[in-house]
Amino acid sequence: MGYNKKLSKAYKTAKVIPFNETSRFVIMSDCHRGDGSWGDDFSNNQNLFFAALNYYNENNFTYIELGDGDELWENRSIKTIIEVHSDVFWLMSLFYRERRLYMIYGNHDIIKRESKYSQTNCSSFFCDSTNSHIPLFPAIDFPESIILENSRYNHRIFLTHGHQADHLNSTFWRISRFLVRYLWKPLQLLGVRDPTSASKNYKRKNKIEKRIIGWSEENNVMIICGHTHRPVFPQVGEVLYFNDGSCVHPRCITAIEICNYHIALVKWSIMTTPDRFLYVGREILEGPIRISDYLGE
Numbered sequence: 001m002g003y004n005k006k007l008s009k010a011y012k013t014a015k016v017i018p019f020n021e022t023s024r025f026v027i028m029s030d031c032h033r034g035d036g037s038w039g040d041d042f043s044n045n046q047n048l049f050f051a052a053l054n055y056y057n058e059n060n061f062t063y064i065e066l067g068d069g070d071e072l073w074e075n076r077s078i079k080t081i082i083e084v085h086s087d088v089f090w091l092m093s094l095f096y097r098e099r100r101l102y103m104i105y106g107n108h109d110i111i112k113r114e115s116k117y118s119q120t121n122c123s124s125f126f127c128d129s130t131n132s133h134i135p136l137f138p139a140i141d142f143p144e145s146i147i148l149e150n151s152r153y154n155h156r157i158f159l160t161h162g163h164q165a166d167h168l169n170s171t172f173w174r175i176s177r178f179l180v181r182y183l184w185k186p187l188q189l190l191g192v193r194d195p196t197s198a199s200k201n202y203k204r205k206n207k208i209e210k211r212i213i214g215w216s217e218e219n220n221v222m223i224i225c226g227h228t229h230r231p232v233f234p235q236v237g238e239v240l241y242f243n244d245g246s247c248v249h250p251r252c253i254t255a256i257e258i259c260n261y262h263i264a265l266v267k268w269s270i271m272t273t274p275d276r277f278l279y280v281g282r283e284i285l286e287g288p289i290r291i292s293d294y295l296g297e
Contacts, residue, residue, distance in 0.1 A: 033081050057091065
């Protein structure tokens, strides 16, 4: 199946979530939470992520994870990942209890699409403070895509990881997983870049983005993706392809916020006060722009 058909299929079968002028969403992707070893790309930014997610929880946002949340190509067991990053999963469980958490699968955590896997591995986790198992994401499902829909204005925003436009990481994902797990992971520890990764190969990144942009333009659909790790925020009148970036940028994480019917690209990083105290701060990179300016009234 070609990438156009894959994206169209993901759009037609997407989980639909209603939203309106008062809705608040934060969209992040490509956390690549790992096992805490030197190869865990998430470890460097885990405090930034926790601080950002705590802010969104306090401000009643719904958290949407746009794929590749967990690094399940390099690592076989998600239970180890949950144990290592238990503070983050505990915080996400608070969102889930209040029905403010949605998690899409990407290529690096594509195994989550199997309901048996998620029910077996994501229902609960062991909490050290209580010395017992507590609920995590019982009965959760991991769809391939989500559509945010406003029926009043007939506005739709299509959310998916974006690996559908990358044959190496969709059609041939099992081969790519084998190479990452048994070849590139050991070499990564020696500083060798993984050529199968769209985030580290600029030619492939550009090709993938052109494919998604072409699909968006042809189908007149506003689309938000991850996968390439490169933030994209178009201006009004340009093709409606957005990208939230990733949570494994050096020294920062990026996200897309949809708040009160406005959309913005934001960055979380370590900042410094005039007195040279360090703190985790939020910076708006692009926007906010009203969604109606993109899609019309």
